[in-house]
Amino acid sequence: xxxxxxxxxxxxxxxxxxxxxxxxxxxxxxxxxxxxxxxxxxxxxxxxxxxxxxxxxxxxxxxxxxxxxxxxxxxxxxxxxxxxxxxxxxxxxxxxxxxxxxxxxxxxxxxxxxxxxxxxxxxxxxxxxxxxxxxxxxxxxxxxxxxxxxxx
Amino acid sequence: xxxxxxxxxxxxxxxxxxxxxxxxxxxxxxxxxxxxxxxxxxxxxxxxxxxxxxxxxxxxxxxxxxxxxxxxxxxxxxxxxxxxxxxxxxxxxxxxxxxxxxxxxxxxxxxxxxxxxxxxxxxxxxxxxxxxxxxxxxxxxxxxxxxxxxxx
DNA sequence: TTGATTTAGTAAGCAGGCTTATAATATCTC
DNA sequence: GAGATATTATAAGCCTGCTTACTAAATCAA
Numbered sequence: 001x002x003x004x005x006x007x008x009x010x011x012x013x014x015x016x017x018x019x020x021x022x023x024x025x026x027x028x029x030x031x032x033x034x035x036x037x038x039x040x041x042x043x044x045x046x047x048x049x050x051x052x053x054x055x056x057x058x059x060x061x062x063x064x065x066x067x068x069x070x071x072x073x074x075x076x077x078x079x080x081x082x083x084x085x086x087x088x089x090x091x092x093x094x095x096x097x098x099x100x101x102x103x104x105x106x107x108x109x110x111x112x113x114x115x116x117x118x119x120x121x122x123x124x125x126x127x128x129x130x131x132x133x134x135x136x137x138x139x140x141x142x143x144x145x146x147x148x149x150x151x152x
Numbered sequence: 153x154x155x156x157x158x159x160x161x162x163x164x165x166x167x168x169x170x171x172x173x174x175x176x177x178x179x180x181x182x183x184x185x186x187x188x189x190x191x192x193x194x195x196x197x198x199x200x201x202x203x204x205x206x207x208x209x210x211x212x213x214x215x216x217x218x219x220x221x222x223x224x225x226x227x228x229x230x231x232x233x234x235x236x237x238x239x240x241x242x243x244x245x246x247x248x249x250x251x252x253x254x255x256x257x258x259x260x261x262x263x264x265x266x267x268x269x270x271x272x273x274x275x276x277x278x279x280x281x282x283x284x285x286x287x288x289x290x291x292x293x294x295x296x297x298x299x300x301x302x303x304x
Numbered sequence: 305t306t307g308a309t310t311t312a313g314t315a316a317g318c319a320g321g322c323t324t325a326t327a328a329t330a331t332c333t334c
Numbered sequence: 335g336a337g338a339t340a341t342t343a344t345a346a347g348c349c350t351g352c353t354t355a356c357t358a359a360a361t362c363a364a
Contacts, residue, residue, distance in 0.1 A: 011268050011280065012174050013193060014287040017214050019171040020321080021294040022164050027322090038350060041165060055312055062169055067351055069314055074349075091312045091359045116163050119290045127286055128163065134283045135166040138271045142173035172351080179352095190320060207342060219321055221344055226319075243329045243342040 022119065029111045033104050039075055040108050042068075046081065046097040047105055053092040174271065181263045185256050191227050192260050198233065198249040199257055205244040 023037045030040065045060045046052060054072060058065040072095055075081045080101045086092040120128055178189045187195070197212045198204060206224060210217040224247055227233045232253045238244040272280055 009284070009288075010264065011271070011284060011287075012171075012178065012189070012264060013196075014284055014291065015167065015171045015174060016189075016193075018287045018290045018294075019164075019167045020214065021291055022167060024322090025294050026164065036349070037164070037168075041168075044165075053312075062172065063350085064352065065313065066315085066353090069312095071350070073314095089312085089360070093313070112162065112164060115294075119163070119293050120286075121293050123286055123289050127282075130279075130282055131286045132161070132163060132166055134272075134275055134279055135163075135170045136161075137275050138170045139166065139173055141271050141273050142170075142177050142267075176352090188319070205342075215320085216322065217343065218323090218345085223320070241330070241342085245343070 018119075022115065025115055025118075026111060029115070030108060033108060033111075034078060035080075035104060035108055038071060039078075039080065040112070042071060042075060042095075043080065043097060043101050043105065043108070046095060047101065051084075051094040051096045053086065053094055055092070057095060170271075174267065177267055177270075178263060181267070182260060185260060185263075186230060187232075187256060187260055190223060191230075191232065192264070194223060194227060194247075195232065195249060195253050195257065195260070198247060199253065203236075203246040203248040205238065205246055207244070209247060 026037045026040070030036075035043075041061060042057065045057060049060075052060070054068045055065055057072075058068045061068065072081060072083065076083060079098060082096050082098055083093040084096055086094050116128075175189045178192070182188075182192065193213060194209065197209060201212075204212070206220045207217055209224075210220045213220065224233060224235065228235060231250060234248050234250055235245040236248055238246050268280075
């Protein structure tokens with residue numbers, strides 16, 4: 001019975017579990033805000049960068065445009081954002097954050113910050129930076145665009 | 153404009169992106185096997201531990217029993233597993249891996265191993281262990297059961 | 305200018321998570 | 335034993351991803 005690497009503690013499984021745990025906790029605490037973690041992510045980009053086309057949003061979020069389309073549908077219904085036409089290109093719809101989004105921002109950010117603090121409790125100082133460096137590297141190494149890929 | 157922590161590079165977002173990247177790549181390469189990453193995970197547990205009830209499987213996978221139920225539906229349809237009654241408890245259905253699963257195991261494991269190597273390229277030696285330690289810590293810190301929680 | 309190609313957004317339909325609710329069976333308590 | 339409580343699996347219906355396929359508009363090329 002040679003089973004050298006124990007796969008159920010592998011990188012992929014641990015990443016999956018950690019991500020799910022963070023998402024679950026965030027949504028538990030943001031229930032009263034009515035904000036899911038995917039929607040929170042959209043708001044962060046919109047509030048940082050201003051109105052964006054759905055295509056740009058898809059790039060920033062690293063998801064497919066169709067996924068953005070339906071995410072924005074629900075966020076528009078919930079009153080977080082609006083779609084407005086682009087004066088220069090009749091194909092594009094600019095997604096604009098509404099007042100409600102600005103109002104909720106600090107609140108949600110606090111939830112996220114507290115969550116990260118809880119998540120990292122007991123780890124040595126500097127662990128956060130090591131961790132985020134590694135994650136950034138993994139994302140680049142597995143991205144489709146071959147920019148800055150390390151080997152082969 | 154005080155925006156100290158740049159949230160779109162936050163831990164949660166990076167984890168989400170890295171996890172999605174790994175899942176995508178795995179499924180691209182495992183297409184010919186017809187195995188999704190969630191299904192691969194089920195097989196790992198079944199082949200390591202033998203037949204399991206759906207409830208136990210849910211615990212190991214850290215997902216809800218209803219999610220297991222539908223996952224197993226699809227895996228049964230695809231011929232990876234079978235449900236069999238438990239002789240000692242008529243409520244439980246034991247999930248058993250079929251030959252097809254054993255046959256595909258090494259193949260899928262190789263895909264996963266190659267993927268991790270690619271993901272970690274360019275990181276210092278020891279990064280994998282630091283990373284998995286941190287992820288395990290995060291998972292424990294955010295789990296519902298208060299066992300081994302660090303503070304508060 | 306016309307015709308081909310590219311880009312932006314969306315519909316349909318699937319996988320994999322979730323919450324809430326239900327039925328059947330075990331188990332615990334009195 | 336009988337009744338209350340737990341546990342096991344599942345149904346219904348939602349959210350967020352995906353692939354594939356389509357329309358409308360912009361852009362490139364001849």
